[in-house]
Amino acid sequence: MSSPVGPQRPPREADQIKVWFRLVPREDRLVPYETEGLWATRLGPDTARVDNVPFLRDGVAEGETVRFRTDGDGVHWAAGRVRDSGNCTVRVLPLPDGPLGPDVRAVHERLAGFGLTGEVFSADFPLVALTVPGGADLRGVKALLARGRDEGWWHFEVSCVTEAWRGA
CATH class of the missing domain: 3.30.70 (Alpha-Beta Plaits)
Incomplete structure (x- = not known):
């Protein structure tokens, strides 16, 4: 089951995108989602800064810079962390x-x-x-x-x- 979990507000700026994270399966997960979308500010062709706090994705914090890949449908998938935020x-x-x-x-x-x-x-x-x-x-x-x-x-x-x- 996939879900658009995360704030559902529209992007504030032209450079704000939604970056999708695949969730690692956990038996104790309280909600049955496989993905979580986080708002992020595009910093380059394949990097963005996470703009909100994740509800489900472990190992990510607001303010971190992530690398993403864009699939054929235009969906931006997280591909790894580039820089920690300190948060x-x-x-x-x-x-x-x-x-x-x-x-x-x-x-x-x-x-x-x-x-x-x-x-x-x-x-x-x-x-x-x-x-x-x-x-x-x-x-x-x-x-x-x-x-x-x-x-x-x-x-x-x-x-x-x-x-x-x-x-x-």
């Missing part, structure tokens, strides 16, 4: 029966002090995909994520990390 990607799913309920605003409020930005998958599936900037208080972000997990606020996964994240 990390974290996904948070609030627990419906936890103290926050399925309230994505409550998730954002708790993490906003760290300068994290993100998007929500849907009202029916309140998965929050967050970009953690490289200059953020990574130790503090990790501590709050763990606290939220331990206190039953949410489940979370870190899907794209940096050396700074690992060392925090």
